[in-house]
Amino acid sequence: MDFVQVSEEEGDEPIELPAEEDGTLLLSTLQAQFPGSCGLKYRNMDTKAVRGVRSNEGRLFPPSVDSGWGEYIYFCVFPKENKRKSDDNLENSTAKTKRIETRLRCTDLIVLGLPWKTTEDSLREYFESFGEVLMAQIKKDVKSGQSKGFGFVRFGSYEAQMRVLSNRHLIDGRWCEVKVPNSKGMGHQVPCKVFVGRCTEDINSDDLREYFSKFGEVTDVFIPRPFRAFSFVTFLDPDVAQSLCGEDHIIKGVSVHVSNAAPKAEQNRNHQGQSYNYNTGNSFGMHSYHHPQGNHINSGRSGHHRVTFQGGNFLSWMAQNGGHSNANNLNNCGGGGGGGGGRKGSNNPNNSGSSGMNKVDNSACNDQQNGCAPGNSGWSNQSSGSQNSVDKSNFL
DNA sequence: GTTGAGCGTT
Numbered sequence: 001m002d003f004v005q006v007s008e009e010e011g012d013e014p015i016e017l018p019a020e021e022d023g024t025l026l027l028s029t030l031q032a033q034f035p036g037s038c039g040l041k042y043r044n045m046d047t048k049a050v051r052g053v054r055s056n057e058g059r060l061f062p063p064s065v066d067s068g069w070g071e072y073i074y075f076c077v078f079p080k081e082n083k084r085k086s087d088d089n090l091e092n093s094t095a096k097t098k099r100i101e102t103r104l105r106c107t108d109l110i111v112l113g114l115p116w117k118t119t120e121d122s123l124r125e126y127f128e129s130f131g132e133v134l135m136a137q138i139k140k141d142v143k144s145g146q147s148k149g150f151g152f153v154r155f156g157s158y159e160a161q162m163r164v165l166s167n168r169h170l171i172d173g174r175w176c177e178v179k180v181p182n183s184k185g186m187g188h189q190v191p192c193k194v195f196v197g198r199c200t201e202d203i204n205s206d207d208l209r210e211y212f213s214k215f216g217e218v219t220d221v222f223i224p225r226p227f228r229a230f231s232f233v234t235f236l237d238p239d240v241a242q243s244l245c246g247e248d249h250i251i252k253g254v255s256v257h258v259s260n261a262a263p264k265a266e267q268n269r270n271h272q273g274q275s276y277n278y279n280t281g282n283s284f285g286m287h288s289y290h291h292p293q294g295n296h297i298n299s300g301r302s303g304h305h306r307v308t309f310q311g312g313n314f315l316s317w318m319a320q321n322g323g324h325s326n327a328n329n330l331n332n333c334g335g336g337g338g339g340g341g342g343r344k345g346s347n348n349p350n351n352s353g354s355s356g357m358n359k360v361d362n363s364a365c366n367d368q369q370n371g372c373a374p375g376n377s378g379w380s381n382q383s384s385g386s387q388n389s390v391d392k393s394n395f396l
Numbered sequence: 397g398t399t400g401a402g403c404g405t406t
Contacts, residue, residue: 110403139404149400174400181403 036163039077131160216240
């Protein structure tokens with residue numbers, strides 16, 4: 001059996017991890033030793049550069065077909081906290097403040113599928129490897145004190161929360177899932193959509209798309225008809241939308257104002273014969289595909305469903321979907337088309353998050369009959385676009 | 397003492 005030497009960071013003491021018979025290393029094997037890790041990289045001896053290890057379907061592939069993993073010492077890749085580099089200094093302080101308010105807020109997370117035997121102490125102990133645990137509780141039957149098999153955790157850092165949401169968890173011998181609780185609703189999630197006021201009639205969808213694409217990928221543009229001097233622009237990344245709010249921008253010589261696309265529930269309902277379907281409950285984060293009618297201009301790659309992260313972030317979306325990113329046309333590459341690279345760039349963490357959700361490592365789990373975590377009947381198939389609600393107008 | 401999709405007596 002081949003072993004792969006892996007350390008958490010370059011220079012650390014490596015641990016030898018067993019590779020599979022086909023030479024690949026299961027991401028789940030990696031994550032069992034390095035919770036929260038999402039991939040591997042190594043230092044290339046010749047070029048001195050760091051190279052990433054290919055990752056697909058929950059498996060990591062050796063750099064060389066012939067010599068396998070070789071004598072390299074690999075080190076872990078973790079989902080990055082969303083950081084931007086060069087363009088950070090271009091940003092004004094209000095946008096920064098807004099991001100901190102919206103991005104770095106932790107919420108209670110629900111842990112489903114806990115073994116009956118798990119205690120609040122062991123729950124806390126497990127999650128402390130991800131970061132500071134502010135709260136860990138098990139829901140119990142009041143009379144018997146028996147665990148109901150789920151609980152809640154709260155982390156002190158958003159990064160820890162992100163890492164936890166991006167993985168499944170083997171807790172006291174059972175695979176559990178961690179999600180943002182439904183009870184949180186859509187309340188304080190970060191919208192992807194902005195309101196663009198002071199538009200003139202000659203600013204069309206293409207103009208808006210072209211202009212705003214330089215800040216990040218635009219997934220939708222909506223201009224009410226007849227002309228009403230405003231429009232809506234939806235971004236793939238809610239942070240990009242947030243960072244633009246409050247700003248004035250000049251498009252075709254016109255100063256437009258960007259602000260929050262405040263929900264206008266009642267007044268917009270059934271306006272002009274359109275019906276507004278609101279995403280509620282579990283479908284948060286997935287307003288998906290806009291029907292190609294009306295004034296929505298889908299992002300060019302028509303014919304496929306597009307997935308945007310209307311609420312929360314990519315990772316919580318991933319978590320909500322069992323870690324699978326098999327939705328159609330999920331695009332992780334950030335700023336499309338514009339110059340300048342965008343405000344946020346391509347830092348969606350952990351695109352290898354489609355990890356581990358295969359039969360192979362589910363079979364290794366649990367002490368129950370079929371050995372699978374709740375909600376995962378072997379495969380996590382919740383997100384394949386087909387069951388996304390179709391949101392026709394999406395006024396938020 | 398059993399059980400296995402869900403959503404929190406504050």
